[in-house]
Amino acid sequence: MKPIILHGHERSITQIKYNREGDLLFSSAKDNKPNVWFSLNGERLGTFNGHQGAVWCIDVDWTTTKFISGAGDNTCKLWDCETGKETGNIKTMSSVRTCMFSYSANMAVYSTDKAMKQPCEIFIIDVRTIDSSFSQQQPILRIPISGPRVSSILWDNLDEMIITGHESGEINQWDLKTGKKINSTKEHDNLINDMQFNKDGTMFITASKDHTAKLFDTETLALLKTFKTERPINSAAISPIADHVALGGGQEAMDVTTTSTRAGKFDSRFFHLVFEEEFARVKGHFGPINSVAFHPDGKSYSSGGEDGYVRVHTFDSSYFEYNFDY
Amino acid sequence: MPAAEEVKSSWADEVELEGGSLPPSTEVVENGQKIVTEYKYTEDNKKVKIIRTYKIEKRVVSKSIALRKTWKKFGESSNDKPGPNPATTIVGEDVYMQFISSKEEDNKPEDEGLDKLKALGDKNVVKCRVCSGDHWTSKCPWKDSGIMAGKPLDDKKLPVPGVPGAEPGKPGGSKYVPPSLRDGATKRTDGPNMPRRDDNYSAIRIANISDSTTETDLEELVKPFGPIHKLFLAKDKQTGLCKGFAYIHFKFKTDAAKAISRLHGHGYDHLILSVDWSKPSNNQ
Numbered sequence: 001m002k003p004i005i006l007h008g009h010e011r012s013i014t015q016i017k018y019n020r021e022g023d024l025l026f027s028s029a030k031d032n033k034p035n036v037w038f039s040l041n042g043e044r045l046g047t048f049n050g051h052q053g054a055v056w057c058i059d060v061d062w063t064t065t066k067f068i069s070g071a072g073d074n075t076c077k078l079w080d081c082e083t084g085k086e087t088g089n090i091k092t093m094s095s096v097r098t099c100m101f102s103y104s105a106n107m108a109v110y111s112t113d114k115a116m117k118q119p120c121e122i123f124i125i126d127v128r129t130i131d132s133s134f135s136q137q138q139p140i141l142r143i144p145i146s147g148p149r150v151s152s153i154l155w156d157n158l159d160e161m162i163i164t165g166h167e168s169g170e171i172n173q174w175d176l177k178t179g180k181k182i183n184s185t186k187e188h189d190n191l192i193n194d195m196q197f198n199k200d201g202t203m204f205i206t207a208s209k210d211h212t213a214k215l216f217d218t219e220t221l222a223l224l225k226t227f228k229t230e231r232p233i234n235s236a237a238i239s240p241i242a243d244h245v246a247l248g249g250g251q252e253a254m255d256v257t258t259t260s261t262r263a264g265k266f267d268s269r270f271f272h273l274v275f276e277e278e279f280a281r282v283k284g285h286f287g288p289i290n291s292v293a294f295h296p297d298g299k300s301y302s303s304g305g306e307d308g309y310v311r312v313h314t315f316d317s318s319y320f321e322y323n324f325d326y
Numbered sequence: 327m328p329a330a331e332e333v334k335s336s337w338a339d340e341v342e343l344e345g346g347s348l349p350p351s352t353e354v355v356e357n358g359q360k361i362v363t364e365y366k367y368t369e370d371n372k373k374v375k376i377i378r379t380y381k382i383e384k385r386v387v388s389k390s391i392a393l394r395k396t397w398k399k400f401g402e403s404s405n406d407k408p409g410p411n412p413a414t415t416i417v418g419e420d421v422y423m424q425f426i427s428s429k430e431e432d433n434k435p436e437d438e439g440l441d442k443l444k445a446l447g448d449k450n451v452v453k454c455r456v457c458s459g460d461h462w463t464s465k466c467p468w469k470d471s472g473i474m475a476g477k478p479l480d481d482k483k484l485p486v487p488g489v490p491g492a493e494p495g496k497p498g499g500s501k502y503v504p505p506s507l508r509d510g511a512t513k514r515t516d517g518p519n520m521p522r523r524d525d526n527y528s529a530i531r532i533a534n535i536s537d538s539t540t541e542t543d544l545e546e547l548v549k550p551f552g553p554i555h556k557l558f559l560a561k562d563k564q565t566g567l568c569k570g571f572a573y574i575h576f577k578f579k580t581d582a583a584k585a586i587s588r589l590h591g592h593g594y595d596h597l598i599l600s601v602d603w604s605k606p607s608n609n610q
Contacts, residue, residue: 003418008402023391033402038395040385042415047401064394084400270423281424311418319423 003284004042006310008035013304014056015291019064022296024081026067027310030054034069036081039295039302042312046084050077057098061105066127068108070096076110078130088134090125093118098153101127107140109162111150120149122164124176141179152192156218157201163218165192165206171221185221187214193233194291199240207236213247215273227271229278235291241298243273243324248303250288268292268303272324279324284311348373358382360409380409459584467550468588528555528576529604530586535559536595537567547594548574552581573604 009029016027018039028034032051037044053073060067060081067079072095078088092112099110108127114120124141148168155162161182162174169188172181190210197204203224207213213236215225227236233249250266266288270280287306294301300314351364360380368374387395399406403414455463535544541559548554556575561568576582582603590601 001423002420005416005418006414007416008414021388021391023387023394037415041410042417043410044399044403044406044414045397046399046403049401064390082394082397278426280426282421283424284418284421313421316423318425322425 001313001316003311003313006035006037006042006044006312007308008037008044008047008310009033009308011054012287012306012308013290013310014054015058016293016302016304016310017058017060018293018295018302019060020062020296021064024060024064025293025302025310025312026058026060027304028055028058028069029304029308032071032073034058034067036067037310039300039312048079048084048086050086051075053095056096057100059100059108061101062103063105066101066105066130068099068101068110068127070099070110078127078134088127088130090135098150100153100155102155102159103157104159107159109153109155111153111164114149120145122150122153122162122174141176143174143179152195152206154195154197154204163195163204165195167191169208169210171206171216173221183221185216185223187223188212194235196237196293198238203238205236205238205245207233207247207249209233213245215245225273225276227276229269231265234289237292237294237301238273239294239298240296245271245273246292246294246301247271248289248292250306252288266305268301275324279322280319282313285309355382378412457588528579528582530574530576530582531571531602531604532574532589533571533600534597535568535570535572535599536597537570539568539595544572544574547589548585551576551585551588553577
């Protein structure tokens, strides 16, 4: 397969996300302009100019009209997807680490870092109408986190609770009506970099610095599967059409210069969802992969790396013909 | 820049400048392909023509996707033409999905295993049919090249320095020792049996290289023999051209010996290489 290389960022990619139909691919990096691309031919639709710091997280709503981004400049911004104009701007007390729209996109959640004497906090906001008063609007709910900070976040499909992954490896469920913690589990020993749902949202996969990716049940937080590797995992995604899991990682960016590229293992790795066994690899990046995402039709996937490139891979027929031996 | 242009006096240069305006870029759409032709100057002022061919595909998509296709570009891309901008969208080299059959294979540390095998020296486990080297025939670097034709490698005849019996101090059999080889002889001797410093053991000298050779060319030439410790290509300080010889330090002596036996007399870039063990310099 010939990957399309998207070179729109000057610094390392932090997150990539497809919209619901998969025709657009959003990417954010430690430079301050999130990009949006046509996933089919790699054409850049535009850039969202306005942030002043590293953009840590992005999300797009299901109608592809609203786009949210959180950055290290202590703001969380809302954008119009069609024009790339900034529509809403929320000032926070520390950098915004995670953000996500609820499934209905009536609400959004963002979390801030524990920094500058500010505690880590989760905010739920109403994003139905975004106008001039938006930035003054009070959040619907604030959940202060006293323990380890939130490093990844997910909404459940009914917009009733959120799932947070923490720096310590802990995973918590929060009820939005009461703002209380309803369930908690600690299966990881280290920071959870990324969490992604499967297609119907019944399970989610976590990617952790402790060299494992784990599959959990959304409802009960029961651990279902563990995918072991020998390097930190930065991102994990579940194929929407096959029982496959894509993992992206590599050793930490700060250690890259002291090891050879071969030892770094910067390839995307494909595991079988059920048998927890690796069956394929794809090379390409010069640094660790920070984010992977499957196209919603399952026929292509993208990865964004510390090298600042996003690579869009369309699977060959060999991938679809491959049968796992068991 | 205008000042620089005035200085130019050669009429040939002026003619060049007159014809210097670039032809406009054209875009032709025909039978499902868009061909974009562009002209531009490279860094060293050479005119180049760039032809890009795009395949135009029609796809049936849902209304919402079709609508999004008509969106105007914004932000940094607002000035881009329709279609991918080659500055931001690059088609990468072919990559393949490597399917892994068994998990054990994958965890094997490749490099250390190879090094260990190399260190074993003559006790070859694997023997190549082409060059008798210690690798599989299919992995032989000489498989397709003509270097090995009619010149099979004989390990025993390799001029490996420092092997017992070849010590210059105690020549086996003959009682006569040439003065130049006796203990305490002057250091101006040179011969293949010269004792040399340890770090010189696996160094070879390649002579009669053409002056257009670069380090990369050289590396490609010697890389197939084994891991290289150091590579030195003598270059003219002024012109930067190769002076005609180079030194290669291999990690393993056997690799160096192999390289000598195979590269000596090998035609490279219209010249015939002369390869031997590196001799220590006279002022040693």
